Structure formats: structure tokens, C-alpha cells
Amino acid sequence: MGSGSRIDHQHHLIATTASASISTSDDAQPFGAAEEQQHLISEILRLGQRIELGQATDAEAQRFTEARNELRSEWGNDDIPSDTDGLPESAPDDDERVAQEARDLEEQVLLGQATIEQTERLSELHERLQPAEDRAVQRAAAQQVLDEMLAEQQAATALHVQARDRLPDEPAVSYEEDFDAFQRAYDAARERTARGEAAIPYLTEDATGGLGARDGGRGFGVELEFDVDGDYDTRSEARERIALDMYRAGLSRDEGVHGYHAQQYSGYTDAANAWRMETDCTVTGEIVSPILYDEPATWQNLATMCEIIERHGGHASFRTGGHVHVGMHDYGVDVANHFRLMQTYKAYEDVLYRLAQNPGAPGNLHRGPDWCTPNRVPADGYRDLYSVEASAHHGQAVNLSGARGRQSDHGEFRIWDGSLNPSVIQTQVKLSLGITAAAVRDAGSTHRPAGGDPVQLGGHRQRLREAGLLGRRLTGEQWRTSTLNFRRLVDEVFHRSQDKEQATALFASTRWQRR
Incomplete structure (x- = not known):
């Protein structure tokens, strides 16, 4: 992406059938025609990716052909089913009310403020207002959407293969196997703190080991x-x-204070002078960055931004959060990628909430999960992207409401506490990048995150309490066992020693959190 490029994160509404949502409640109704069409499209794209990667079985290849034929035969003629079939004709006054409601919802969509339910309702209204002769145009639009998504899925597959091929065969060191390497990094961080130095290193050259590189x-x-x-x-x-x-x-293009989510509504850019001050009713203010990459100027600008805030009395309080957005251009519509991401989060949930704590917070306390509640992850995975969004939305630790199967997709890690320490922020960014990359790399693997021993929020404190060790200094095998979940995490998301050492310094500066 070149300098100043722009990403549009608004809703993509072309065909009326492309915006319906799927209920995930226990008493959900059977899928309507719109939902079935969207599910069929998702299945075609998922199987197409497996064929592209050479991973498809004969049965999957056959199903791919059958699904494409089914899409053409079921929705490629004038008998396309509609959730509005059988509705009585509207009176003129009713038509005007429907049209006004549609206009109101369209405004919400254009502002990026529409909920899934509102988007689904807008599709229903469009169907009611649409003359029968225009449905052929809508079918053509639906086919265009499918063609665009297939092209983006092929691009995502190529990026997936490219990233996998660049991965080193073996990490520099394994903290799970080499406990002494972890202990040396942990002790070094504690010693820096004792000397009055910064415990967590701040890197400016190749800080992420390629995870956040502009190229690849x-x-x-x-x-x-x-x-x-x-x-x-x-x-x-x-x-x-x-x-x-x-x-x-x-750092910014003007000296104004902008409204809440102004950056999102205007569209994101990677221009270096696109940082923006925004209002937020829960805190004094919020600084929103442009799209960033792992380059020396990025880390210098981040440090400058933190210094400017502190210069004018700004600080990270218990109310503040630090949200990290990460590109998911290679996830596509294959929900195996999203499922692996959420499995990884859940496996390391407790240690992530520990690492999320602001080390400068009084009493070593996390701000609490009110604005970053633990996600629930279904044991049997996701049916499609709608079910992903239903279980990983705004207000939760990991927000995947920006996952639409497009190259502009991104996820938001909301779990992090607010901090104005550039080293802390950089480490949080790297953990977010590492988890996102590891998930798409390991999707479909038989290897289970955390060795199949997940620890949810509060789990470590509960285990220590049950063993009568809560509040005591751990040594020997007890300390080794207590740190295993963290050591597995850094092994899973990082390959370089310096990245594991930086994360270990953050671990050494934080404490296990209460539920």
C-alpha cells in the first residue's frame, strides 16, 4: 500500500441478499433464502481456497462444483426466492413510510453506524420497494459481488502461502523447552527495574520481525x-x-478536536500526518493513528505522540484503554482462520489479561473487563462470517466486526489497558500482530493452542488459591508451572529471541488479574 492510500471500511451493500444476518441464538429460526444464498457463497469461497492451496479432498472438490451449480440454478433465474414473497401489496401511504424508513437506514449505513439487524432490515425494505423488472439487475449485482469476493479470496490465498513460505523452520529458542532462557530474560527485566531503567526495551529498527512490515x-x-x-x-x-x-x-493535518469515530467515518489512510484527536465520552480524549507499518518513523511518531499527551497533563487512568487494530487481508471468508484466532485468544486468555495491564497502574490492577469482556468461543467453530461477528463484536476483548471477507478486513484487540509508555504499546502491538499471523498460519492444524490446556481469565489465581500459594513467591516447579502458559504463548506467536524477551519484560512488569 503506497503512502496516503485509503481503506474504505463502510458497509458493502450492492445486492439485497448480501446483507442478511444469521441468528446464533438457541431458538433461531430456519435460515431464509437470503441467508442460504450467503452461506452457499461462503462455502464456495472456502472450498475454492482449499483447492487453490492443494488441500481439498476429492469430496470437497466435488462439493465445490455442486455448490456453484446450485447457486446458478437456484438463484440464477427469475424465480429467485425472496423473504418478502407473499407480502400484500402496499398502499401508497405504506410505500412512502417504507421508503422513508429505508432512507433513514441508508443514512446509518453510509455513516458506518448500522447494526446487523438494521442492515438486514434495509435489505428487506429494498426488496419491497423494488419493481419486479429490476430484479435481473440485482441478480447481476449479486454475481458481481461474488466475482469480486472470489478475486479477493484468491489474493488472500496467495498472501497466505507467501507468509507461510517466509516463516523460519525453527524458532531461535523455545521458552517451553528452554526454561532457563525464559528465566534469564525475566531476571534481566527485573534487574533493569531495580536499577531505575526501563524494564521493557523499545525497538525502532525491524521491531516486529516482519509481522508489521509494509511489504508482506x-x-x-x-x-x-x-x-x-x-x-x-x-x-x-x-x-x-x-x-x-x-x-x-x-502528526496531524489540522489542529482541531474531532468527534467520536471521526477517523473511521472519513476513511483510514497510511499518511504519516493523519493522527487525529477525537472526543470520547468515557475519557478526556482519544488519539487515533493512521494505518501504521513497522518502520523507524512509526515508532518515533508514537513516542512523540505519547510525550505530547503527557506534556499537557495527560495520563493513563483506570478508565482508559489502548486498542490495537490489525489487518486481516489474508483471512478471506474461510472461517477456519477466524476460529483459530479466537481459539488462540481463549487458550491464552488469562495471560493476555495479565499482559494487558498497564504496568504503571496503582496496585498492579487491570482496568477491568467492562469494555473488553471475555469472548465466548463456540466449541464447534463458526458457520460463516455472520456467526463470527455475533461472538466477537465491539465491547469484547477481541472485536471481529470488521471481518467481511475483504482485503480491507481488520480485527481490533480491545483487551489492552491504556498506556502512554511507548515500550508497553509496542509490545501490545506485537502480541496482536503475532496472534493474528499465527492463527492464519495454523488454521486447520491438529496442534491445539496452549498444548490443549487453555487458561481462562482468573484461572492462574484460582489454581494458586487451590494450592494454598496465592500471594506467595513461587519457586522451583511451582514457578515453572505457573509460567508455562506464557511461555507457550510467546513460542506460538514469535520466532525471534528479542520479541520473546520484550514480551517477557512486560510479563515481569504485570500481575495475574482477578475475574
């Missing part, structure tokens, strides 16, 4: 929430001063 890696973005002590006027003045210094430092 993933773009990422950060949201830095901050608080300022004082009354309303004091906080408002601080926002304005920070915004002005951002502009003077060349």
Missing part, C-alpha cells in the same frame, strides 16, 4: 485513550493544546 506484513493502528485531571474546562483546554502540538509536530 500487516498494517496496524492504535487508539490511545487518556485522561486529564480537573474540571470540564481544564480537560477541554488540554485537548486543544494537545491537538495544536500534534499539528505543529507534523
Whole structure:
């Protein structure tokens, strides 16, 4: 992606059948025609990827052909089923009310504020308002969407293969097997703290080992929430001063304070001067970055941004979060990738909440899960992308509402506490990148994350409490066992020693969290 390129994260509404959602509740109704068509498209794309990778069985290849023929025969003629078939004709006044409701919902969609239910309702309204002679146009639009998605899926497959081929055969060191290597990194971090030095190193050259590289890696973005002590006027003045210094430092294009989610609505860019100050009703303010890549200028700009906030009295309080967005351009519509991502999160949930803690927080406490609740991950995986979004949405530790099967897809790691320490933020970014990359690399593997021994939030404290060890300094085999989940995590997401050492320094600076 070149400098200044733009990504459109708005809803993609071309065919009326492409926007229906699937209920995941226990009392869900049978799928309607729109949902069945979308599921069939998802199945075609998933099987097509397996064929492209040379992983498809004969049965899967046969099903791919059957599914494509089924799509053409069932929805490729004038008898295309509609969820509105059988509805009575509307009176003129009813038509106007329907049209007004559709216009209102279209505005929500264009602003990127529509829920799944509102998007589904808009599709129903379009169907009711649509003359029968226009349905052929809609079928052509649906085919165009399918063709575009197939092209993007092929691109995702190629990127998947490319990333897998670049992966080293063996990591530099395994912390699960070499406990002494972990212990040396842990002790070194504690010793730096004792000397009054920064416990966590800050890297500026090749900080991510290719995970966030512009060529072949993933773009990422950060949201830095901050608080300022004082009354309303004091906080408002601080926002304005920070915004002005951002502009003077060349980090933003103007000196204004923008509304909540203004960056999202205007579209993201990777221009270096596209940082933006936004308001947020839960904190004093929020700084939203452009699309970033692992380059020296990125890390210098991040450090400068943190310094500007602190210069004007900004700090990370218990209310603030640090959200990390990660590109998922190679995930496509194969929900095996998304399932592996969520399996990985769940396997290491407890240690991730520990690493999410702001090391500068009083009492070594996490801000709590009110705005980053633990995700529930279905044991049998996901049916399609709609079911992914239903179980990993905004307000949870991992938000996959931006997963649409497009190359502009991204996930959001909301689990992290707010911090204005660039080293902490960088480590959180690298963990987010590493988990995202490991999931797509290992999707479909028989190897289970965390060795098949997942630890959910509060699990380590519970195990220590049951053993009568809570609050005691662990040694020997007890310490080795307590750190196993962390050591497996860094082995799974990192290959380089310096990345594991940096994550270990964050581990040494944090504590296990309560549920």
C-alpha cells in the first residue's frame, strides 16, 4: 500500500441478499433464502481456497462444483426466492413510510453506524420497494459481488502461502523447552527495574520481525485513550493544546478536536500526518493513528505522540484503554482462520489479561473487563462470517466486526489497558500482530493452542488459591508451572529471541488479574 492510500471500511451493500444476518441464538429460526444464498457463497469461497492451496479432498472438490451449480440454478433465474414473497401489496401511504424508513437506514449505513439487524432490515425494505423488472439487475449485482469476493479470496490465498513460505523452520529458542532462557530474560527485566531503567526495551529498527512490515506484513493502528485531571474546562483546554502540538509536530493535518469515530467515518489512510484527536465520552480524549507499518518513523511518531499527551497533563487512568487494530487481508471468508484466532485468544486468555495491564497502574490492577469482556468461543467453530461477528463484536476483548471477507478486513484487540509508555504499546502491538499471523498460519492444524490446556481469565489465581500459594513467591516447579502458559504463548506467536524477551519484560512488569 503506497503512502496516503485509503481503506474504505463502510458497509458493502450492492445486492439485497448480501446483507442478511444469521441468528446464533438457541431458538433461531430456519435460515431464509437470503441467508442460504450467503452461506452457499461462503462455502464456495472456502472450498475454492482449499483447492487453490492443494488441500481439498476429492469430496470437497466435488462439493465445490455442486455448490456453484446450485447457486446458478437456484438463484440464477427469475424465480429467485425472496423473504418478502407473499407480502400484500402496499398502499401508497405504506410505500412512502417504507421508503422513508429505508432512507433513514441508508443514512446509518453510509455513516458506518448500522447494526446487523438494521442492515438486514434495509435489505428487506429494498426488496419491497423494488419493481419486479429490476430484479435481473440485482441478480447481476449479486454475481458481481461474488466475482469480486472470489478475486479477493484468491489474493488472500496467495498472501497466505507467501507468509507461510517466509516463516523460519525453527524458532531461535523455545521458552517451553528452554526454561532457563525464559528465566534469564525475566531476571534481566527485573534487574533493569531495580536499577531505575526501563524494564521493557523499545525497538525502532525491524521491531516486529516482519509481522508489521509494509511489504508482506500487516498494517496496524492504535487508539490511545487518556485522561486529564480537573474540571470540564481544564480537560477541554488540554485537548486543544494537545491537538495544536500534534499539528505543529507534523502528526496531524489540522489542529482541531474531532468527534467520536471521526477517523473511521472519513476513511483510514497510511499518511504519516493523519493522527487525529477525537472526543470520547468515557475519557478526556482519544488519539487515533493512521494505518501504521513497522518502520523507524512509526515508532518515533508514537513516542512523540505519547510525550505530547503527557506534556499537557495527560495520563493513563483506570478508565482508559489502548486498542490495537490489525489487518486481516489474508483471512478471506474461510472461517477456519477466524476460529483459530479466537481459539488462540481463549487458550491464552488469562495471560493476555495479565499482559494487558498497564504496568504503571496503582496496585498492579487491570482496568477491568467492562469494555473488553471475555469472548465466548463456540466449541464447534463458526458457520460463516455472520456467526463470527455475533461472538466477537465491539465491547469484547477481541472485536471481529470488521471481518467481511475483504482485503480491507481488520480485527481490533480491545483487551489492552491504556498506556502512554511507548515500550508497553509496542509490545501490545506485537502480541496482536503475532496472534493474528499465527492463527492464519495454523488454521486447520491438529496442534491445539496452549498444548490443549487453555487458561481462562482468573484461572492462574484460582489454581494458586487451590494450592494454598496465592500471594506467595513461587519457586522451583511451582514457578515453572505457573509460567508455562506464557511461555507457550510467546513460542506460538514469535520466532525471534528479542520479541520473546520484550514480551517477557512486560510479563515481569504485570500481575495475574482477578475475574
